[in-house]
Amino acid sequence: MARASALCLAALLLGGPAGIRAAEPGARVHRVVIEDFAFRPQRLTLRPGDSVEWVNLDIAPHTATAADGGWDSGELAGQASFRRTFPTAGSHAYLCAFHPHMRGEITVVAP
Amino acid sequence: MPRRLLLTSVALVSALAAGCASADDQVMNDLEIAHTAYTAGGLDIRYAHLALALSENDTVRDFAATMIRDHSAVNDAAVALITELQVTPQDNDLSRALVAGAAEKRAELVALNGKAFDCAYAENELGYHQVVNQTVEGNFIPNTTVPQLKALLSDALVTFKAHEGHAERMVASLNCG
Numbered sequence: 001m002a003r004a005s006a007l008c009l010a011a012l013l014l015g016g017p018a019g020i021r022a023a024e025p026g027a028r029v030h031r032v033v034i035e036d037f038a039f040r041p042q043r044l045t046l047r048p049g050d051s052v053e054w055v056n057l058d059i060a061p062h063t064a065t066a067a068d069g070g071w072d073s074g075e076l077a078g079q080a081s082f083r084r085t086f087p088t089a090g091s092h093a094y095l096c097a098f099h100p101h102m103r104g105e106i107t108v109v110a111p
Numbered sequence: 112m113p114r115r116l117l118l119t120s121v122a123l124v125s126a127l128a129a130g131c132a133s134a135d136d137q138v139m140n141d142l143e144i145a146h147t148a149y150t151a152g153g154l155d156i157r158y159a160h161l162a163l164a165l166s167e168n169d170t171v172r173d174f175a176a177t178m179i180r181d182h183s184a185v186n187d188a189a190v191a192l193i194t195e196l197q198v199t200p201q202d203n204d205l206s207r208a209l210v211a212g213a214a215e216k217r218a219e220l221v222a223l224n225g226k227a228f229d230c231a232y233a234e235n236e237l238g239y240h241q242v243v244n245q246t247v248e249g250n251f252i253p254n255t256t257v258p259q260l261k262a263l264l265s266d267a268l269v270t271f272k273a274h275e276g277h278a279e280r281m282v283a284s285l286n287c288g
Contacts (some may be wrong), residue, residue, distance in 0.1 A: 019208070032233075036269050037269060037270070058266070058270065059185050059188050059266050059267065060180070060181040060184050060185070060270045060273075061180055061181070061184055078184065078188075079151070092281050098176075098177050098181075099177065099273060099277065101273075101276065101280070102279070107207040111181060
């Protein structure tokens with residue numbers, strides 16, 4: 001059993017599922033504050049492997065939801081947060097599913 | 112302004128003006144303001160449940176779900192505050208006028224269906240938020256003395272103003288004429 005566990009651990013360290021890989025060297029976490037029914041900053045530029053953390057400072061619940069439906073924070077109550085990593089270059093328009101006039105954009109640019 | 116929206120606003124303004132007119136005799140205190148703000152949120156939640164029961168329009172249903180979610184969050188914050196402060200909000204003439212006016216409006220709405228309901232609900236939401244926002248901004252916040260309540264009302268006003276804008280877009284999209 002111990003050996004099996006050790007093998008599993010080794011497999012994870014050497015290249016398991018993407019979600020549990022160690023962060024890319026130099027990757028950053030960018031913070032987007034949801035406040036007064038707006039995403040601040042509204043536009044953000046990242047490097048591949050960077051993450052974004054949304055924090056809801058409003059009383060009202062919000063979401064950060066990809067405009068193309070590709071990802072969704074789910075409901076973020078006041079003070080709740082959601083983090084997502086963006087591994088590849090591209091542009092990601094997103095909005096609050098509850099208040100669709102709230103919009104933001106993440107642009108991932110390769111170095 | 113559509114006639115129905117105008118009538119809704121007039122009715123609400125009358126109720127709110129009647130309540131605020133007592134300012135000549137006695138300015139509403141913090142506990143009365145808290146009661147009326149909580150009541151106004153609760154009434155909008157009831158309108159929203161009616162919309163979810165009667166409307167099949169996705170725009171209207173999404174708006175109603177947002178009203179339930181947001182006003183519940185604001186009222187939960189109000190309950191947390193009054194619990195922390197160990198006070199009890201006070202019923203008052205303005206709260207009673209709002210409750211009576213909302214009962215009349217619900218009776219009107221429940222007799223409608225289809226687009227007639229959607230338009231009446233949307234226009235009422237716009238008028239309701241316009242008048243409530245004017246009252247919260249121009250009367251409640253300036254007259255509130257407890258800093259935590261003033262802060263909560265200010266935060267809530269941001270939410271309610273977003274609702275007013277949302278309601279404007281809903282009314283426009285429904286092409287009620």
